[in-house]
Amino acid sequence: MLAAIGVDSMEGLLVDIPESLRIPRLELPNGLSEFETMAQIASLAARNRAYADRLTFRGGGVYRRFIPAAVAAVTSKPEFYTAYTPYQPEASQGTLQAIYEFQTLIAELTALDVANASLYDGATAVAEAAMMAHVHTGRNEVLVAGYLHPEYVEVLRGFGEGRGIKVKKGFEPTAKTAAVVFQQPDFLGLLVDAPDLTRRAHDVGALAIACVDPISLAILAPPGQYGADIAVGEGQQLGLSPSYGGPHVGFVACRKDLVRRLPGRLIGTSHDAEGRRGFVLTLTAREQHIRREKATSNICTNHSLCALAASVYMTYMGAEGMRHIAEVSFKRAHALADRLARLPGWELAFPDRQFLNEFPIRVPKAAVVNRKLARKGILGGLDVHRWFRELNGVLTFTCTEVNDPDALDELVEAVSR
Amino acid sequence: MTEPLSFEKSRPNAYAPRLPDADVTAPAAEELLPRELLRSRPPTLPRLSEPEVMRHYSKLASMNYSISEQFYPLGSCTMKYNPVANEVAAALPGFSALHPYQEEESVQGALELMWRLEQALCAVVGVDRVTLQPAAGAHGEWTALRMIQAFHRSRGEARTEVLVPDSAHGTNPASAALSGFQVVEVASAPNGRISLADLESKLSSKVAALMLTNPNTLGLFERDILDIAELVHNTGAMLYYDGANLNAFMGVCRPGDMGFDAVHMNLHKTFTTPHGGGGPGAGPVGVKADLVPFLPTPTVERMNGHLKLDFKRPQSIGRVRSFYGNFGMLVRAYTYIVAMGGDGLTQASLDAVLSANYLRKRVEGLLDMPHEGPCMHEFVASARNLAPDGIKALDVAKGLLERDFYAPTIYFPLVVPEAIMVEPTETESKPTLDAFAAAIADIVREAKEEPENLHRAPHGLAVGRLDEVATARRINAYLQGQSEDPILRWKPDRN
Numbered sequence: 065m066l067a068a069i070g071v072d073s074m075e076g077l078l079v080d081i082p083e084s085l086r087i088p089r090l091e092l093p094n095g096l097s098e099f100e101t102m103a104q105i106a107s108l109a110a111r112n113r114a115y116a117d118r119l120t121f122r123g124g125g126v127y128r129r130f131i132p133a134a135v136a137a138v139t140s141k142p143e144f145y146t147a148y149t150p151y152q153p154e155a156s157q158g159t160l161q162a163i164y165e166f167q168t169l170i171a172e173l174t175a176l177d178v179a180n181a182s183l184y185d186g187a188t189a190v191a192e193a194a195m196m197a198h199v200h201t202g203r204n205e206v207l208v209a210g211y212l213h214p215e216y217v218e219v220l221r222g223f224g225e226g227r228g229i230k231v232k233k234g235f236e237p238t239a240k241t242a243a244v245v246f247q248q249p250d251f252l253g254l255l256v257d258a259p260d261l262t263r264r265a266h267d268v269g270a271l272a273i274a275c276v277d278p279i280s281l282a283i284l285a286p287p288g289q290y291g292a293d294i295a296v297g298e299g300q301q302l303g304l305s306p307s308y309g310g311p312h313v314g315f316v317a318c319r320k321d322l323v324r325r326l327p328g329r330l331i332g333t334s335h336d337a338e339g340r341r342g343f344v345l346t347l348t349a350r351e352q353h354i355r356r357e358k359a360t361s362n363i364c365t366n367h368s369l370c371a372l373a374a375s376v377y378m379t380y381m382g383a384e385g386m387r388h389i390a391e392v393s394f395k396r397a398h399a400l401a402d403r404l405a406r407l408p409g410w411e412l413a414f415p416d417r418q419f420l421n422e423f424p425i426r427v428p429k430a431a432v433v434n435r436k437l438a439r440k441g442i443l444g445g446l447d448v449h450r451w452f453r454e455l456n457g458v459l460t461f462t463c464t465e466v467n468d469p470d471a472l473d474e475l476v477e478a479v480s481r
Numbered sequence: 482m483t484e485p486l487s488f489e490k491s492r493p494n495a496y497a498p499r500l501p502d503a504d505v506t507a508p509a510a511e512e513l514l515p516r517e518l519l520r521s522r523p524p525t526l527p528r529l530s531e532p533e534v535m536r537h538y539s540k541l542a543s544m545n546y547s548i549s550e551q552f553y554p555l556g557s558c559t560m561k562y563n564p565v566a567n568e569v570a571a572a573l574p575g576f577s578a579l580h581p582y583q584e585e586e587s588v589q590g591a592l593e594l595m596w597r598l599e600q601a602l603c604a605v606v607g608v609d610r611v612t613l614q615p616a617a618g619a620h621g622e623w624t625a626l627r628m629i630q631a632f633h634r635s636r637g638e639a640r641t642e643v644l645v646p647d648s649a650h651g652t653n654p655a656s657a658a659l660s661g662f663q664v665v666e667v668a669s670a671p672n673g674r675i676s677l678a679d680l681e682s683k684l685s686s687k688v689a690a691l692m693l694t695n696p697n698t699l700g701l702f703e704r705d706i707l708d709i710a711e712l713v714h715n716t717g718a719m720l721y722y723d724g725a726n727l728n729a730f731m732g733v734c735r736p737g738d739m740g741f742d743a744v745h746m747n748l749h750k751t752f753t754t755p756h757g758g759g760g761p762g763a764g765p766v767g768v769k770a771d772l773v774p775f776l777p778t779p780t781v782e783r784m785n786g787h788l789k790l791d792f793k794r795p796q797s798i799g800r801v802r803s804f805y806g807n808f809g810m811l812v813r814a815y816t817y818i819v820a821m822g823g824d825g826l827t828q829a830s831l832d833a834v835l836s837a838n839y840l841r842k843r844v845e846g847l848l849d850m851p852h853e854g855p856c857m858h859e860f861v862a863s864a865r866n867l868a869p870d871g872i873k874a875l876d877v878a879k880g881l882l883e884r885d886f887y888a889p890t891i892y893f894p895l896v897v898p899e900a901i902m903v904e905p906t907e908t909e910s911k912p913t914l915d916a917f918a919a920a921i922a923d924i925v926r927e928a929k930e931e932p933e934n935l936h937r938a939p940h941g942l943a944v945g946r947l948d949e950v951a952t953a954r955r956i957n958a959y960l961q962g963q964s965e966d967p968i969l970r971w972k973p974d975r976n
Binding site for chain 1: 483484486487488495497498500501502503504505506507508509510513514517518519520521523524525526527528529531534535537538539540541542543544545546547548549550551553555558560563566568569570571572573574575576577578579580581582583584587588589590591593594601604605616617618619620622623627630650651652654655656657658659660661664701702704706707730731732733734735738739747749755756757758759760761762763798799800801802803804805806807808809810812815816818819820821822823824825826827831834835838839842843855857878879882887888890893911937939942943944945946947948949951952953955956959960967968969970971972973
C-alpha cells in the first residue's frame with residue numbers, strides 16, 4: 065500500500081507533523097487478548113454491589129422496572145446499534161422509521177402535537193425546553209415551581225448562564241417569566257397541581273413546561289390535557305437499565321406553534337418517485353450543521369438507540385400494559401407507605417399530599433435505616449436532605465411492579481428490628 | 482419492500498404481555514386522585530404480540546446499512562468496527578444494574594473504571610484532567626467553552642468572542658453561540674489550512690478561544706499549529722481542540738503538546754462505542770491545569786486507595802447533565818482501550834492514515850482532489866469534475882449506496898464545492914478499499930454513459946430517492962393550519 069501511495073514508509077505520510085511534537089510512544093500498557101481484557105473488566109464489575117431488582121426501593125430519577133427481553137434483542141441488532149445518524153435516508157429507513165414511531169409514541173403519551181427524535185437525558189431536556197421558551201417569549205427568567213429534580217435545576221442554571229437566563233424558584237410568575245417549569249410527580253414523588261401551574265404561567269403570557277414520568281402518563285393527565293405547552297422528561301423507565309445513570313434518554317414534545325423551536329433531529333414522512341412512503345430527517349434548517357451559530361441547539365448526536373429501546377418497550381407493553389404496571393406500582397407504593405408510616409418514629413413527610421409510586425417519609429435516623437437495609441441486600445430510600453435543608457431525616461422510597469409483596473415484607477421486617 | 486408502521490399493524494385483540502397483579506391491599510389511583518389529575522383518554526399506542534413486535538423491528542433492521550454489514554466511509558464520523566466484547570462488558574450486571582445514587586463504597590469498581598479511563602484519556606491527548614460527563618461531542622464543546630468562559634471571568638476578563646475556522650464542524654459555532662459567545666469566522670488559506678494572516682487580524686483581547694480541529698476537516702494537519710498556539714496564547718485566549726479527528730494520530734502526537742488547553746473526545750468515534758443510529762455517544766473533555774478548577778462536578782478522586790465523587794469544587798461550572806455521564810459508554814470505551822493498549826491504539830491511527838492515503842491515491846484520477854497530499858485519516862475529494870455530465874456529489878453518494886457502500890459525508894466541509902469526504906478508518910482491509918475505488922470508477926463511467934440512471938440511484942433499496950423538499954412543504958402546510966397531517970408523526974383516526 066505504501067508503494068502504491070508512493071512513499072517508502074509511514075513516516076512519508078506524517079511529514080506535516082512537526083518533529084518537536086512527535087512522541088516516542090503512548091504511555092499506556094500494551095494491549096491484551098479478549099479473555100484477559102474481559103477478566104480485568106469483570107473484576108471491576110465484581111467490585112460493585114448490584115442490588116436485586118425486587119429489593120431496590122431507591123428512585124430519584126432512575127427506577128428499576130421490568131424490561132422485556134424483546135428490548136435487548138432489538139437494540140443488540142448490529143444493523144441498529146452500529147449505524148450512524150441517518151444522513152442517507154435510502155440506506156437508513158430502519159432507524160428513521162423507528163424514530164418516527166418514537167416521535168409518535170411520545171406525542172401520544174404526552175397528548176401534544178409533535179415530539180423530537182430524543183435528547184440526552186431529562187436534565188438537558190428541561191434546559192432545552194427552557195431555551196425554547198426563552199426564544200419564543202423573548203423573556204429572560206425561568207420559574208422553577210416546587211421540587212424539580214435538583215440535578216435538572218443545576219443543569220438548567222448552567223445552560224441559562226450562557227444565554228443570560230435567570231432561574232428563579234417560586235409559584236408566582238411575572239411578566240418577565242418565560243416559562244414555569246414543574247415536575248409531575250415531583251422529585252419527591254408528590255403530585256403537583258399541574259393544571260393550576262399551567263394556568264398561572266398562561267395568565268402572565270409565559271409557557272408551561274411539564275417534566276413528566278412517561279409511565280405515570282398511563283394514569284395521570286398528560287401535559288396536553290391540561291394545556292401545558294412543552295412536555296419533557298427522562299425515558300429511562302421505558303426499557304433502559306440503570307447503568308449507573310446512563311445512557312438514558314430525554315424527550316421533548318410541544319404544541320404545533322413551537323415546532324420550529326425544537327432542538328435536535330426531527331423525522332418526517334416522504335415518498336420516492338414511485339410513490340413509496342419513506343422517512344427523512346427534516347426541518348434541518350433549525351440545526352447546527354445548516355444554521356451553525358443560529359441553530360436552535362448545538363445537539364448533533366442524540367440518544368437514538370435509547371429511543372429505539374423505549375419504542376420497543378412501549379410497543380411491547382401497549383397502553384394497557386403500561387397502565388397495568390402503573391397501577392400495580394401505585395398500589396404497592398401506597399401499601400408500603402401505609403405500613404412504614406405505622407412504624408414508631410416514622411411519618412409521611414407530606415401527609416396531605418398525594419403521590420404515585422414514590423413518597424417521602426421522615427425516619428428516625430436515615431443513615432442507620434439504609435445501613436440496616438443494605439445488610440439485608442436491600443437498597444433503601446434516597447436521602448434527600450443532601451439537596452434540601454428542610455428535608456432533614458427524609459427518605460424517598462419508590463415501588464414498581466418489580467418490588468413484589470414479599471420484597472415489601474422483607475423491607476418492613478428489616479427496618480422494624 | 483417497505484414496512485407498515487407499528488401503529489398500522491396494531492390489532493385491538495393482539496395477545497398482551499402477562500404482568501403481575503399488585504397482590505397488596507391498597508386503593509386504586511382513581512379512588513384517591515382528583516379527576517383533574519387523571520388521564521381522560523388513553524394514549525393510542527400500538528398493540529402487537531411479541532412475535533409481531535420482533536418481526537416488525539427485524540424488518541426495520543434489514544432496511545439499515547451499518548458498520549457491521551457495510552463499509553461506512555463517513556468523513557469526520559470515524560465509523561470503525563465496534564468490538565462485540567464492548568457490548569458484553571457494558572451488560573455485566575455489576576455495571577448495568579448500578580443505581581446512580583448507591584453509596585460510594587458499593588460502587589468502587591465503577592469509580593475505579595472511570596478513574597482509569599480518565600488516566601488513559603489524559604495519556605492519549607496530553608492533558609491534566611478529564612471530565613467524563615458530557616453526553617456527546619457537541620455537549621463536550623459546550624462544556625469546554627463554559628470552562629474557558631469561567632476561567633476568563635475568574636481573572637476579571639469579559640471575553641465575548643470565539644474564533645471558528647470556516648471549515649469547522651457546525652457544532653463549533655452552535656456551541657459557542659449557546660455559551661453566549663459571538664462567533665467570528667477565520668478563513669482558510671488556499672492550501673486548506675487556517676490563514677495565519679486572517680487569524681492574526683481577528684485576534685484581540687475580546688477573543689476567549691479559538692476552536693480548531695487538527696487534522697482539520699479537510700484531513701490536513703495544521704503544520705503551523707505551534708505558531709497558531711503562540712498567537713492565540715499571546716492575546717490571552719485559549720485554544721480549544723475539537724476531537725472529532727483524534728483517530729488520526731494516537732501515539733504519534735498529542736493535542737496537549739500542540740498547545741491546546743481544552744480537548745473534547747468522541748468515545749463513539751475514536752474509542753469504538755457504537756453510534757446507535759445517532760447516539761448515545763460520550764464526549765469527555767480534557768483540560769490543562771489552568772482549567773482544572775472549573776471542571777464539572779462531580780469529579781472522581783482517589784484518596785488512600787478509596788475512590789470518591791468530589792462535589793466540593795467551588796469554581797466548578799456545575800454539572801452539565803444528570804449523574805456522571807453515559808456510564809455504559811465509558812465501560813465500552815475503557816474495554817476497548819484495555820484490549821488495544823498503547824501499542825494497539827498507535828497502530829490503529831497509523832493504519833487509519835495508511836488507509837486514507839491509499840484510498841486517496843486510488844480515487845485521485847477519478848474525482849477532483851482540491852488539496853495536496855498526504856492526508857491524515859481522511860481526505861476530501863470533489864465531484865466538480867463530473868459537473869459537465871450534470872452529476873453532483875449527491876449522485877455519487879446515491880450511486881455508492883446502490884453498490885452496497887454507505888456514502889461518504891457530502892457537501893462538507895463547506896469550503897469545498899461538491900465535497901466528498903472519505904474516512905476509511907483502520908477497520909477496512911485493502912480488498913475493501915479496492916472495491917470502493919472500483920465502485921467510484923464505475924460511478925464515473927455511469928456518469929458519462931448513463932447520467933440519467935445515476936440521477937435515479939439508488940435502485941434496489943427499500944425506497945428510492947426521497948423528496949425531502951415535499952416533506953418540508955407539507956410540514957409548512959400543517960404548521961400554517963392548511964393541512965391536518967403533521968408529517969412528523971402518525972395520527973390516529975379519532976372519529
